Amino acid sequence: AQSVSQHNHHVILSEAASLELGCNYSYGGTVNLFWYVQYPGQHLQLLLKYFSGDPLVKGIKGFEAEFIKSKFSFNLRKPSVQWSDTAEYFCAVNAPSGNTPLVFGKGTRLSVIA
Amino acid sequence: DVKVTQSSRYLVKRTGEKVFLECVQDMDHENMFWYRQDPGLGLRLIYFSYDVKMKEKGDIPEGYSVSREKKERFSLILESASTNQTSMYLCASSFVPTSYEAFFGQGTRLTVV
Numbered sequence: 735a736q737s738v739s740q741h742n743h744h745v746i747l748s749e750a751a752s753l754e755l756g757c758n759y760s761y762g763g764t765v766n767l768f769w770y771v772q773y774p775g776q777h778l779q780l781l782l783k784y785f786s787g788d789p790l791v792k793g794i795k796g797f798e799a800e801f802i803k804s805k806f807s808f809n810l811r812k813p814s815v816q817w818s819d820t821a822e823y824f825c826a827v828n829a830p831s832g833n834t835p836l837v838f839g840k841g842t843r844l845s846v847i848a
Numbered sequence: 849d850v851k852v853t854q855s856s857r858y859l860v861k862r863t864g865e866k867v868f869l870e871c872v873q874d875m876d877h878e879n880m881f882w883y884r885q886d887p888g889l890g891l892r893l894i895y896f897s898y899d900v901k902m903k904e905k906g907d908i909p910e911g912y913s914v915s916r917e918k919k920e921r922f923s924l925i926l927e928s929a930s931t932n933q934t935s936m937y938l939c940a941s942s943f944v945p946t947s948y949e950a951f952f953g954q955g956t957r958l959t960v961v
Contacts, residue, residue: 743888768949777852778938778952824890833898835881835906836940836950840890 736761738825740839747846753812755842757799757825760806767808768826768836769799778824784808785830795819820846851875852953854939860959867926869956871939877951878944880922882906882914885936885955894937897922898944929960 741756759765769781782793789801799810808825822843826836855870873880879898883891883906893906895914903914911933915923922941926933936957942950 740890770952777954778940780949783949833879833896833944835879835893835896836891837893838883838891840888 736765736827736829736834736837738827738837738839740823740825740842742842743840744843744845747815747844749817749846749848750814753810753815753819753844755810755823755825755844757808757810757839758806759808759825759827761827761829764830765827766830767799767801768828769793769797769808769810770824770826770838771821772824772841773821781810781823815844815846817846817848820844852939852941852951854937854953854956856956857954858957858959860961861926861929863930863960865926865929865960867929867958867960869924869926869937869939869958871922871924871941871953872920873922873939873941873951874920875941875951876919877941878919879942879950880916881940881942881950882912882922882924883938883940884908885938891938894924926958929958931960934958934960 737760739758767784770778784791792798824841825839828834852873881896882894897916913925939953940950
């Protein structure tokens with residue numbers, strides 16, 4: 735069975751600081767990888783996804799993630815955070831074949847302070 | 849714009865009541881999902897459906913059932929609500945295969961008293 739680990743439960747950063755949120759997954763085969771974000775009071779929305787090809791994936795709002803197959807990792811990065819990035823971030827994985835639902839990590843709450 | 853609409857944002861129910869949570873999507877997606885979201889536990893899959901009248905158990909199906917009579921509608925049923933089912937419930941939908949992005953509703957915050 736697939737599982738996803740997010741290393742940080744709560745991260746607090748000052749505006750303009752750089753962000754890296756860790757995500758590791760456990761699955762033996764090929765995977766699809768996703769980062770979702772949930773802003774306060776809003777629904778989950780997709781930040782970025784990786785299926786194949788270039789392991790460095792760019793998403794919305796200046797976020798990017800790098801897939802490192804040897805480390806089973808898909809860390810999320812942003813060079814300079816803003817107050818509006820305050821949200822909860824979820825890493826998710828599923829298998830590309832068949833109808834396998836997303837398996838989510840426990841989430842990382844990001845608080846950006848002025 | 850894809851819309852996944854959950855019938856209620858907030859619900860308060862009594863222990864032992866039968867509770868229906870409704871979800872409708874407008875993008876003709878084959879797949880629909882119910883997750884529950886709890887602080888520190890992330891999202892856990894309750895049930896999903898990949899076609900009308902088809903359902904599959906997720907990781908935590910105990911105490912829940914689902915119904916999918918029409919493609920656009922997926923209902924979550926708590927047969928006899930208990931306080932440990934107090935949670936945020938999220939509905940999602942996607943195309944087949946599930947490598948397509950899943951779209952989420954706003955969530956229903958259910959409190960069982």
